[in-house]
Amino acid sequence: MTTHLPAALWAEALKLRRSRVPWVTAAVLALTPLLAGLFVLAARDPQTSGLVGGKTQMVGVTADWAGYFTLLTQIDAVGGLLALGVVTAWVFGREFSDRMAVDLLALPTPRAVIVTAKFLLIVAWSAVATALVPLVAPAVGGALGLPGWSTGLLWETVGHLAVLSGLNTLLVTPVALAASIGRGYLPAIGLVLIAIALAQAMAAIGAGAWFPWSVPALASGIAGAAGGAISATSYLLVGLTALAGAVLTMAWWRLADQR
């Protein structure tokens, strides 16, 4: 595997670089500080901010750096899953949509290596896209003139974002499977949207700790105590979901009939 992996990684990186989807999703993710900033701005003056102001009051957003970073983490917990899901759907699904999958299946580079390279590229994309957020966030918060800045707070947020990014990255392996079985990116994007919707619903009924796709949002504190307390079992479920998605995707590429 190691002899073929560099070539497969190079190929996947080239395809990713030349696509619009990963750039657009990374840019959208990097702009989430603007959205968080908008909410914090509304929290500063809730009476004149209409519905958004009311909402910020309801969830207890404070108009300072701590509130801003908390909100940013919560937005990225859900937005990150959506963005990562779209990129994963694209990385796997485009081979079928572009009708190029057949050209990847009878090569000296084994199929398992190609699938591994795709997953590694998704991990790399996730790391880079996540790293963009704390680069943009201080500028937005600074422009808003928020009180209560501390470097420690920034690093704490970076840590939270990294954990959330890791959880979301683990949770997109079933998306790769859906793109493979569905032979295109649309079924996979459908799965992402369903997973996000179900995650909200499960958190709302207090069962989020048992639904893997709810775990990142709950870990970010988005649902407060009402969403259900996450435990080691919750993280274990995330790990098992990731493992099942990766193993089944690999098996599908190796064994499924390619009609």
Add this chain to the structure above:
Amino acid sequence: MTVPTIQTHDLTKRYGSTLAVDGLTIRVAPGEIYGFLGLNGAGKSTTIRMLLGLTQPSRGAALLFGGRVSGGGVGPWRRVGYLVDAAHAYPGLTVGENLELARRLHGVTDPGAVDRAIELLGLTAYRDRRAGILSQGNLQRLGLARALLHQPELLVLDEPVNGLDPAGIVEVRELLRRLAHQHGVTVFISSHILAEVARLATRIAVIDHGRLLAELDADDLERRSHPRLLVDARDRTAARAALQTHGFQVVDDGDGGLALEDPRALEHPEDVASFLVAASAPPTSLHVWQEDLETFFLRLLSEHQHQGAAR
């Protein structure tokens, strides 16, 4: 004994109740150009997919270079180039990048391989153009370039001249012939352009409903095809009677004229003319007609379908 490049034993593929390929057994020797003919849905593409390990047989086996083909393994793919499902490419990558990607995944260490493939398929002017804006013909050339890039010993091509203009078709035909004759490359080619296959192939297989109907080389084709002496006369009734008097079995040629399949008539048409003149039914035309591949193919399928209906 030379190991066949392609060998199938009782190769069978069933999708639910549909039998896509039914007990196919073929052998393709090194350096052969093997034409694989059949109507749409005859089982050509499924056979090709099993040869490439893209689909697992329900029964039987496919062997390439003597080794059993299996999906997912490294297999013999370094020695195989293929173009199936019409040519496609990553639309956002240039022609050069598409080929560079293929070069690396094929483990070809020589970066010059890309330039050679581009030159071979006449794609030099398009090297830096995105594949998404190529014409179908140039996309087909790109697909062929990708199949040839790593100098394979076996080429598996499904409709390789699709979308090519007449000059392109001739170019590809000559290229494949050269690869087979000068470099010993085995070519397994499926096409619906029968005349093209007839010009190129050293052996031809015809399949229908997943079954091998006939497998023949160029000599077989000539022998199997039915040469006929087509006769026309102003008085066809008199001409028919005269020929029957001389012991010929006369059949209709389908256009109202008369046809003789008797070797005596085919070898000595001048005698037939003499008989007709002597019987006061002089011929207005007399010529030997030999069935081309297309007619042979359609006749074979029709016979097979009639046999099927009779069963």
